Amino acid sequence: MRQEGDLTRIIIFLAVTAAVVLLYVVFSIAQSKIFKKASLPGWMGFVPYFSTVKLFDISWEAKRGLIFLGIVTFSSFFAAVFFGIPTAIMNVYSVVLYINMCLRLAKAFGKSGKFAAGLILLPFVFLMILGFDKSEYLGKQSLKTEEEHL
Numbered sequence: 001m002r003q004e005g006d007l008t009r010i011i012i013f014l015a016v017t018a019a020v021v022l023l024y025v026v027f028s029i030a031q032s033k034i035f036k037k038a039s040l041p042g043w044m045g046f047v048p049y050f051s052t053v054k055l056f057d058i059s060w061e062a063k064r065g066l067i068f069l070g071i072v073t074f075s076s077f078f079a080a081v082f083f084g085i086p087t088a089i090m091n092v093y094s095v096v097l098y099i100n101m102c103l104r105l106a107k108a109f110g111k112s113g114k115f116a117a118g119l120i121l122l123p124f125v126f127l128m129i130l131g132f133d134k135s136e137y138l139g140k141q142s143l144k145t146e147e148e149h150l
Contacts (some may be wrong), residue, residue, distance in 0.1 A: 007057045027124055031055070035114030037109070038139075058137070059104035071097070 032045030038058045046127070068092050099120055106116035109130060118126040 023124065027127065030128040031133035034058070034127065037131075037135070038137040055105065056101055059101055059108050105130075106136055110138050111135065 010049075028046045028047070028051070029099075031051050035051075035054060036042045036045050040054060040058075043055050060083075063148035074090070100124075102119035103113070103116045106112070106119055111130070115126065115130075
């Protein structure tokens with residue numbers, strides 16, 4: 001009887017692992033397509049953390065992506081070591097940073113605010129749409145022209 005329970009756990013573990021790997025591969029392919037649209041090598045979409053830095057680079061200035069990712073990573077470390085209000089502030093900042101990155105990424109590809117909301121709420125789906133649709137990367141110039149009008 002115990003062997004049947006162990007076999008069930010193993011099957012569930014393998015199914016969950018396969019689903020996670022499949023999601024990672026599909027998500028990475030979508031990111032590589034986004035990077036190719038932005039005239040970057042596609043392999044960058046398959047490297048964890050580095051692909052996040054490059055997404056920040058596409059939507060912000062070049063060095064800001066690394067700085068922002070460092071802040072988010074530091075907030076995770078800070079949460080593991082300390083608790084309380086400083087951790088909450090860093091986590092809220094991370095969420096605000098992510099939302100801002102999604103807004104800017106959508107604008108960099110000429111997408112609307114509704115698309116940015118989709119990137120925020122369903123990133124796997126909307127990054128795949130962004131990677132596989134016919135939209136073109138307008139570049140950071142499109143973001144600067146909007147900021148000048150404000």
